[in-house]
Amino acid sequence: MNPLNRSLDNWLSAARKELARLEVPTWIEQAVINRVEERCAVVQIAALRSDPAPEKKRRRWAWFAIPSGGLALLTLIAALSLNPVTTETGRPHEGAFVALAPLESIAAEARPVLLESQLPRAQLAVYGLPVDPTRADVPVRTEFLVSRNGRLLAVRFVQ
Amino acid sequence: MAFDPPMLAGDDAALLAQAAAGNAAAAAQIYRRYANTVYRFAWALTGSQADAGDVLQQTFIAVIERASGFDPKRGSCAAYLCGVARHFAYERHRMRIAPAEDIDALVDASASLGAAAPLPDEVTEQRRAIARLHAAIRRLPPPFREVLILVELQELSYADAAAVAGIELGTVRSRLSRAKAKLAELLERETPM
Numbered sequence: 001m002n003p004l005n006r007s008l009d010n011w012l013s014a015a016r017k018e019l020a021r022l023e024v025p026t027w028i029e030q031a032v033i034n035r036v037e038e039r040c041a042v043v044q045i046a047a048l049r050s051d052p053a054p055e056k057k058r059r060r061w062a063w064f065a066i067p068s069g070g071l072a073l074l075t076l077i078a079a080l081s082l083n084p085v086t087t088e089t090g091r092p093h094e095g096a097f098v099a100l101a102p103l104e105s106i107a108a109e110a111r112p113v114l115l116e117s118q119l120p121r122a123q124l125a126v127y128g129l130p131v132d133p134t135r136a137d138v139p140v141r142t143e144f145l146v147s148r149n150g151r152l153l154a155v156r157f158v159q
Numbered sequence: 160m161a162f163d164p165p166m167l168a169g170d171d172a173a174l175l176a177q178a179a180a181g182n183a184a185a186a187a188q189i190y191r192r193y194a195n196t197v198y199r200f201a202w203a204l205t206g207s208q209a210d211a212g213d214v215l216q217q218t219f220i221a222v223i224e225r226a227s228g229f230d231p232k233r234g235s236c237a238a239y240l241c242g243v244a245r246h247f248a249y250e251r252h253r254m255r256i257a258p259a260e261d262i263d264a265l266v267d268a269s270a271s272l273g274a275a276a277p278l279p280d281e282v283t284e285q286r287r288a289i290a291r292l293h294a295a296i297r298r299l300p301p302p303f304r305e306v307l308i309l310v311e312l313q314e315l316s317y318a319d320a321a322a323v324a325g326i327e328l329g330t331v332r333s334r335l336s337r338a339k340a341k342l343a344e345l346l347e348r349e350t351p352m
Contacts, residue, residue, distance in 0.1 A: 008343045012311045015289050019312050024198045028212035032194070035216055036186050039223050043181035 038151045041126065045117045045144055097145060097154040100127055106145070106153045115144040116158075127155060171229070171236035178223050186223055189236075194219075196237050196313070197244045203308045204248040206297050217247040234322030238315060242323045245305060295345045303338035310335055 024032075099106060106112075122136040141158040171192075177185035197218055201211035221243055222228075229239045296304055302324070309320040310331070321331045 008339060008346070011288065011292050011346075014285065015292050016312050016314065018286070018289050019199050019203060022195070022199050022202060024194050024215065025208065025212070028198075028208070028215065029194065031212070032190065032216045032219060033187070036190060036219050036223060037183050039220050040178070040181045040183040040186050043179070043223065 035151075041152050042115075042146060045115060045119070095157045095159070097156045098129065099154050100152045101154070105151075109147045109151075109153060112153055113146045115146050117142050117144060127152070129155070170231075172231050175222060175229050175236070179225065181223075186219070189222070190219055193237055193240050197240050200241045200308065200313055201244050201248050203293065203296070203312055204245070204305065205251065206293065210248070210251060214244050214247045214251065218244040221247075234319050235315075238319035238322040241309065241313070241315070241319075242325070245323060249301070291349065292342075292346065295342055295349065298345060299338055299341055303334050303341060306331055306334040307338040307342065311339075 118139050118141050120137050121131050121140050124140070125131045143156050143158060144152060145154040145156075147153055171189065174185045174189045178189055194215060198211050198215045201214035201218075202208065205211055205214065218240060222240065228243070229236065233239075234242075296307060299307065305324055306320055309315045309323055310317065315323070317328055317331045321328050324331070326334075
């Protein structure tokens with residue numbers, strides 16, 4: 001082996017030892033762990049989203065639904081004309097959002113996404129929310145506010 | 160949210176599949192097993208702690224999103240993760256060549272690996288020389304650079320290096336030989352070793 005190659009091998013060996021001592025800095029590790037955890041949560045939420053099977057079932061009854069829907073609409077119009085009510089929104093009742101991230105980071109998120117989901121109450125413990133053990137397996141409808149890069153920002157419950 | 164999962168049994172492929180299904184404990188286990196390997200590779204490629212951190216993050220996020228990419232027959236999990244990291248490092252930098260003034264930053268980064276106490280001159284000098292070596296490695300053309308890093312610095316097998324770079328085993332050997340020759344030439348031109 002010529003001296004130049006021997007010298008290079010020595011330097012490569014020293015560089016190898018130096019590199020082997022390099023470890024992920026704590027601040028990077030924490031950031032990566034947070035992102036990995038959030039991504040896992042988003043994957044879980046996506047997997048827990050409502051089962052498409054009832055959709056198929058509904059489609060089978062769609063033809064019957066048209067005339068019966070029309071009848072229901074007429075009944076509703078009649079009922080409302082007799083007894084008018086005012087509602088702020090046509091949506092089901094929604095609770096307030098519970099922050100899962102610092103408020104300033106939620107406020108800084110320009111275009112968050114609202115992700116609807118239905119999950120067992122036990123799952124809420126993952127997000128640090130209180131769970132009644134006697135109702136742990138009872139599903140709850142939720143809406144997650146998720147940042148564009150997949151960070152969970154807030155959650156609210158839909159009744 | 161706590162991220163201190165219990166140890167899970169299972170091989171890398173199974174853990175990756177669980178991580179892809181949203182299992183944070185499995186993702187943590189894979190991360191803890193390979194984070195340093197991926198980070199070192201990314202650092203050696205990019206020369207920047209911040210970039211290496213970003214590449215590390217992108218790699219693990221991508222892996223969670225598509226675990227189906229890992230095939231144990233094609234190489235180890237370390238090789239698979241380094242392959243993903245390589246993609247992000249290239250995408251990020253377009254294999255930017257480290258300018259000469261980066262040497263001081265490299266020395267600082269290198270020094271941060273050791274004790275915080277002031278270093279003896281000879282140790283500082285050795286670190287400076289290693290930093291110069293890293294800077295020279297980053298001046299190599301990308302195909303040679305990555306093979307040199309993978310085999311010589313990361314100590315991956317030729318087969319794993321071939322899997323990471325997506326080349327044949329024979330090409331790894333020839334590129335490594337040429338990389339070392341080019342590196343010796345670069346270092347000789349700059350400073351006598």
